Amino acid sequence: MRLLTIGAFAREASLTPRALRLYDESGLLAPAAVDPDSGYRFYEPAQVERARLIAGLRRIGMPLPEIKTVAALPPASVAAAVNAYWQAETARSETRARQVALLLSDLSRGDTTMxxxxxxxxxxxxxxxxxxxxxxxxxxxxxxxxxxxxxxxxxxxxxxxxxxxxxxxxxxxxxxxxxxxxxxxxxxxxxxxxxxxxxxxxxxxxxxxxxxxxxxxxxxxxxxxxxxxxxxxxxxxxxxxxxxxxxxxxxxxxxxxxxxxxxxxxxxxxxxxxxxxxxxxxxxxxxxxxxxxxxxxxxxxxxxxxxxxxxxxxxxxxxxxxxxxxxxxxxxxxxxxx
Ligand SMILES: [Mn+2]
Structure with a gap:
């Protein structure tokens, strides 16, 4: 099996080696092998898809523990999980928007929030x-x-x-x-x-x-x-x-x-x-x-x-x-x- 160095794998997945180290430390994506002497990480080409999924979930702001859950799902269930996450996120942001509006009116109008x-x-x-x-x-x-x-x-x-x-x-x-x-x-x-x-x-x-x-x-x-x-x-x-x-x-x-x-x-x-x-x-x-x-x-x-x-x-x-x-x-x- 051909293993890729972390640098080569990072280029394949359009990620930085630093991101890959974070994924490893967070338990999201373990390298296929780690050199016991140098500590260098090596990856299998087949891991690219999972790395890209994790990166995509990171870009939409999903927290690492939730990414771990979603990335472990069978591929057919991932889309539904992302949709559920986004709906919950939208609801949270609507609540925050209301609270911000309230806070702003509170700040600008003293005690007239009644x-x-x-x-x-x-x-x-x-x-x-x-x-x-x-x-x-x-x-x-x-x-x-x-x-x-x-x-x-x-x-x-x-x-x-x-x-x-x-x-x-x-x-x-x-x-x-x-x-x-x-x-x-x-x-x-x-x-x-x-x-x-x-x-x-x-x-x-x-x-x-x-x-x-x-x-x-x-x-x-x-x-x-x-x-x-x-x-x-x-x-x-x-x-x-x-x-x-x-x-x-x-x-x-x-x-x-x-x-x-x-x-x-x-x-x-x-x-x-x-x-x-x-x-x-x-x-x-x-x-x-x-x-x-x-x-x-x-x-x-x-x-x-x-x-x-x-x-x-x-x-x-x-x-x-x-x-x-x-x-x-x-x-x-x-x-x-x-
Ligand atoms: Mn009583």
Whole structure:
């Protein structure tokens, strides 16, 4: 068999020896032989086709790991793989173009991005199949999303309603903490409530959280839980004293270690600042949903149902189908380009 030196092979394939060394080091194209003394690489003429394919894929900007996958495909499947890559790339670049447009308008017009990103939302709040009263609350407007889960006696419903109402007047981001303090003081000794809420100023979001209501974010197909439950079992998990699986099945799993009105000390709220991106979908919900409907079903429903109202109803239906032992509150909100 006639072997070509790296220089001759590079000329055949219209590539540089340097590119060939890179392909070798990346595991894309190994030389047919390497001289053990000099380290010179030698290639078979039949390798030219693969070298040209790799070069072509590099020219269209495909990352090396993906080239490795595509170059290993049977020749008949390569065209389809390149087409799939290009479609995904086009979609990514369209998303980037939208984000660049948003950023530019943000930079040129200060805080007037409110008109660029708009929000579509839906809420559901239901008693469920077992409880006699509904102590959950849900609220949504263009500026505020909130869920709360009241307890600690018959006044629980009033406490959760008061918590979301306190935010519905859209406190500024600066006065958010003071608003939370007021609700906390007002209910101390009377009732307790959780609160998970997002207050929005344009693309700036403040996420405030106390208790075991939750916020999730669906972004780029991934569902993230943004909040940390303030429950005794979660605290035990955090301290390494309880396994996550034990926590989910624990009889005391609903016991809160932080709640508005819980006293005697002023409540410590979790606060986080986030940026809304077009395409983001937020879910806020009470444990009547998150403890009853598994995460995979939440993820699937939020991914599969484009309309927020239909998605919120579907989530409520899932909880009802699962027996709905607790009250259920949820808010689904989409950030979209205006
Ligand atoms: Mn509950």
């Amino acid at each position: 008109s660029e990103i708009t929000i579509r939302y839906a809420t559901r709040c239901a008693t469920g199949s077992v409880r006699e009263t509904n102590q959950d609350a849900a609220f949504a407007s263009a500026d505020v999303l909130a869920v709360a889960d009241g307890g600690g006696g018959p006044a629980g419903a009033a406490a959760s309603a008061a918590a979301v109402a306190a935010l519905s007047g859209t406190p500024s981001l600066a006065t958010l903490a003071a608003t939370i303090d007021e609700v906390d003081r007002a209910w101390r000794g009377k009732a307790i409530t959780t609160l998970t809420a997002i207050v929005r100023k344009g693309t700036q979001l403040a996420l405030v959280h106390i208790g075991d209501t939750r916020a999730y974010l669906l972004r780029n197909g991934e569902l993230s839980q943004l909040t940390h439950d303030h429950t005794w079992v979660q605290q035990e998990v955090d301290h390494g004293k309880l396994a996550l699986a034990e926590a989910a099945a624990h009889p005391q799993r609903a016991l809160l270690v932080r709640a508005l009105g819980g006293g005697p000390q002023p409540v410590e709220a979790d606060l986080a600042l986030r940026t809304a991106l077009p395409g983001d979908r937020y879910l806020l919900c009470s444990d009547g949903l998150s403890a009853i409907v598994d995460r995979l079903s939440l993820h699937e429903t939020l991914t599969a149902v484009p309309d927020p109202d239909t998605a919120a109803q579907r989530l409520l239906d899932l909880a009802l189908e699962a027996g709905a032992p607790d009250n259920i509150a949820c808010v689904v909100a989409d950030f979209v380009l205006a």
